[in-house]
Amino acid sequence: MSFKILFLDELKGFYKSKIMIILWIGMPTLSILMHYLIPSTEGFPVSSLVAILISYISGMLSSAMISTSIANEKNNHVYDLFLIRPVKRYNILLSKFCAVYLCLIIATVISLAMGLIIDILTIGVPSQYFLEETFKSLTISFSSMAISCSIGTFFGVSISSIAAAAILSVYVGSQVSAIATLPVLFIESLNSVLIALLVAIPLTFTFLIISIVLFSKKQF
Amino acid sequence: MSHLNSSKPLIEFRNIVKSYKNILVLNNVSFSLNQGDIFGYIGPNGAGKSTTIKIMVGLIRDFSGTLLINGKNIKSSYLELFKNLGYHPQEAGFHRWKTVYQALRTFGKLSKLENRFLDSRIVEVLEFVNLKEVMNRKIIHLSGGMLQKLRLAQALLGEPEILVLDEPLTGLDPASRYQIKNLIKKLANSGKTILFSSHILSDVQDIATKIGILNLGNLVKIGSPSELQSEYHIGNRIQIEFDNDIDILDQLQNLNYIEQSENKSANVIVVSLKVEADLDESIHDLLQYLIENKYKLRRFNLLTPSLEDVYLKLVQGENNEF
Known part of the structure; x- marks a missing residue:
């Protein structure tokens, strides 16, 4: 029950936040701009490029967003008023993680839809192969974003300085989330979707569990 | 709180000890409060007032000793006791993007207040603390005094019998201090049991029926203002x-x-x-x-x-x- 209340609350807060406005408006705009800025994609669908780009930018933004949000709320004693009520501590973190992740997924889907529309208008309906590639890129993007969000959660909980939490989560987040994409770059025969999921799921859960344990022990 | 046992103290601190990394913050603090008491908890900065309060509201659970509220050990009854406790923290922040109404609605839902009564209760507490006219204003646009009133409003939302107020008058301009002080007096007159901390002695003297003086983690004295004055008669x-x-x-x-x-x-x-x-x-x-x-x-x-x-x-x- 408290998860649902907190999740809807966080969702309301995030979808109106400045960073999310950048993602809501900026990323779809980027999809359109890419078509005009990089006309020499020679038949390579804009949607695939958008998916790759989003994976990188959203990953960084999401980890910074979640870590600064937690560190800031922790420093400003926002959680004190939640914790004196029948609220489980892990629900506070999970609701924030899920809200940010859902916002990113929606922003990514919108951007990708824009890319697909441009593709259809310019090069016609993309082939089955390109759609499959786009789907793969999307799965890898979501996997990287999940890792980045969980790393952002970890640094938000464990570091008090907002600037340090943001820098570390962006740096470590981008490095660690690359693990989801690296293996397929070196070994072509690997199933990129499977590898991304196999890396992302345990890593995300591990960082989230560590964050929850640290948060539960935290003295407010 | 109809289930209150009137023959026993409502709140009992028994030998509470709390340390942070080998630094003793509370040293065998023991005192008890009866229903209707207005307990002023005073002491210099760092004396352990906020720690005592955080133990009482469940924000600090790692301590030794026993804290009983209405005869029940707080360590085993947190969820039950939360309902009868209202807490006004010293410096709690809010989600600044929310309006006053939205913030209170979230707290009300988290406190499991019945949805059909929640809106009317929010209006009621906002009227009590004189914030009704700003109920749709975003928290980021509230003054310090208004924020302090909002902290009090959220503490009152669940109609608790026990109110724990951590430095409710600190950092306020004279007009806001006067208003908040009057609100506390009004609450006291309505039969609430109030524990509040302050380092402004005149405020405590004005409001409290019982006073505890804390110094370096030790509760050095407890009694009514007149008892303390006569016991420590300094001479006119x-x-x-x-x-x-x-x-x-x-x-x-x-x-x-x-x-x-x-x-x-x-x-x-x-x-x-x-x-x-x-x-x-x-x-x-x-x-x-x-x-x-x-x-x-x-x-x-x-x-x-x-x-x-x-x-x-x-x-x-x-x-x-x-």
């Missing part, structure tokens, strides 16, 4: 202002009911009467002495020992002085 003092500059200290020292006298300025002296001296008789004799010796008086004031005197004596070990 009289401030005398003369028309012109005067040198009278040596003569006054010869009077047997005077403990000490000192110059506050060239024409103002403060006389401390001996503890055993009868106040009325001493005033009469002193006035007579001054008139007989033709001193021209401008003002003659009795300075009643205040809580500040008691506090200074206990906490700083210093003689009071005005």
Whole structure:
């Protein structure tokens, strides 16, 4: 029950936040701009490029967003008023993680839809192969974003300085989330979707569990 | 709270000890409060007031000793006891993007208040703290005084019988302080049990029916304001202002009911009467002495020992002085 209340609350807060406005408006705009800025994609669908780009930018933004949000709320004693009520501590973190992740997924889907529309208008309906590639890129993007969000959660909980939490989560987040994409770059025969999921799921859960344990022990 | 057991104290702290990394913050703190008590918890910064309060509201659960609320151990009954506790934190923040109404609605839902009564209850508490006119204003646009009232409003939302207020008057302008003080008095009159901390002694003296003085983690004294004042009787003092500059200290020292006298300025002296001296008789004799010796008086004031005197004596070990 408290998860649902907190999740809807966080969702309301995030979808109106400045960073999310950048993602809501900026990323779809980027999809359109890419078509005009990089006309020499020679038949390579804009949607695939958008998916790759989003994976990188959203990953960084999401980890910074979640870590600064937690560190800031922790420093400003926002959680004190939640914790004196029948609220489980892990629900506070999970609701924030899920809200940010859902916002990113929606922003990514919108951007990708824009890319697909441009593709259809310019090069016609993309082939089955390109759609499959786009789907793969999307799965890898979501996997990287999940890792980045969980790393952002970890640094938000464990570091008090907002600037340090943001820098570390962006740096470590981008490095660690690359693990989801690296293996397929070196070994072509690997199933990129499977590898991304196999890396992302345990890593995300591990960082989230560590964050929850640290948060539960935290003295407010 | 119909289930209250009136024969037992409502709140009992028994030998509470809390340390942070080998630093003792609370050392065997024990006291009890009955229903309707307004307990003023005073002490210098870092004395352990906020730690005591955080233990009471469940924000700190790692402590030794026993804390009973209505006979139930808080460690095993957190969820049940939360319902009867309202907490006003010293510096809690809110989600600044929310409106006052939205923030209270979230707290109400998290406290599991019934949805059908929640809106009317929000309006009720906002009216009580005089914030109704800003209920749709974003929290980021509230003043410090309004934020303090909002903290009080969220504490009152669940109609708790026990209110724990951590420095509710700190950092407020005089008008806001006056308003919040009146709200606390109103709550006290409605039968709530209130524990509040402050380092502003005059505020505690104004509101509290019971006072605990905490110093370096030790509860050095507990009692009603009048009990503390009489137990730590420092002796009444009289401030005398003369028309012109005067040198009278040596003569006054010869009077047997005077403990000490000192110059506050060239024409103002403060006389401390001996503890055993009868106040009325001493005033009469002193006035007579001054008139007989033709001193021209401008003002003659009795300075009643205040809580500040008691506090200074206990906490700083210093003689009071005005």
